[in-house]
Amino acid sequence: MAVLRAHGIAASLPSGFEGRIFIRPAIGREVPFPVANFATFALPADVGDFGSGAVNLMSTSDIFTTLFEYGPESLGRPLFARQGMPRSLSPTDFRPYVLRRGLNGQSGSQWFFTEAGRPFTLYVVLGSHVQRNLLVPRVNDLIGALAVDPVALPSSPPTSFSASVGAPWN
């Protein structure tokens, strides 16, 4: 099994998946953070963080997944209250209207959470909503094998909060 590791993120890729873990070059004063893209199809060289330029290439049996890290200022915000990445999604977690770019027939699921002291969102696109029962187990094979290293943050999270529920986008 191919293992991909960079920027404190590691992925053991299930058969048929490819991926990249990268940090975009900073534009201006922006501070970019790591992004991991995974797909069951050939990822073009220039793909948007959330799959623009790639999801339009998906067949009905394809999967696209992004793990996107936010800056430490997001820590402690209610949106990232969920502790730990979802490791097993259900077909009912996927809805066509969750897609950032609504392509006919596709389906998506998005989750915000904090893992190892780092705020993330996990965004998954299925090539076919109808085939979600077949595709979701493959997604779970992938996200079940993702690992995030803790990073030494310059300061503690800004404030505590009382929200305790996770925050899937859907």
Add this chain to the structure above:
Amino acid sequence: MVALAIVLSAVVLLLAVLVAGLLRSHADILKALHDLGVGVGEPGSAHDHAHADHRTGAPGPGATGPVQVPLTLGPPLPGERSSTSAPTVVGVTPRGDALAIAVTGGDQLTLLAFLSSGCATCAGFWMAFQTPDQLGLSARTRLVVVTKGPDLEIPAEVAAQASPGLPVVMSTEAWGDYEVPGSPFFVLVDGETGARIGEGVANHFHQVAELVRRAESDTRVFSVGSASRSFADGLDGPERELDNDRELRRAGILPGDPSLYPSSLDELYGPTGQPLRPPKDGVSAREPIGRVG
């Protein structure tokens, strides 16, 4: 008379030297063929070929010895190559990001170009890759450059030569996986069979493009023969559904195509009550297949 005898002797001697040279050349060719495992007249050679998988070059059950990739390029490769497997290429980019390229799955071909930043012959390929549109590769073929890892290559030098839109993976492990004898070296992988179908050394990219063209025409022949495979293979359930989706996509019918969602029976069957396009091989382009996303 003596002069004539001397001239004749000289001619005979010259001819003898020529014949010896030809015999030597012939022996060299036979030896090279033998090293490649295609020796002429060798007992067992026909048997070996009959048991080889024509498409993947993989040996059949019970076969032993070196494995040969079907299409080769350039001078003969070492005979001890042992596999046609095509593992995922995993490494880092010249910028230090992680990158994994899956070469199997799907129906596309992946052309792996094993290059070095310092080799003189590679310079021509790095330059050619700056204009990928002029390489003569079809949209079905994905070009990926693989250099040795940062332990043996200087990432900045690789970055300086790499084309912005081209995936470059730095991976010493991939060089081992694909048994790369040196650079430049090219490997062509068929995503559908998950096997190497071509490999070799080239001095100019047009030689590589020719290899890809040959491979594409070969795989096209096979794909024509695989029509209605799901039915022939006895696929059922989700596998058959996925296969049908692939067939529809090949026919240009994508998810959301209006033909998949007829609004009336007339639109489906026509005024005569007969299907507008009779099913062919079990799947009609007008058949309302609601399972396609």
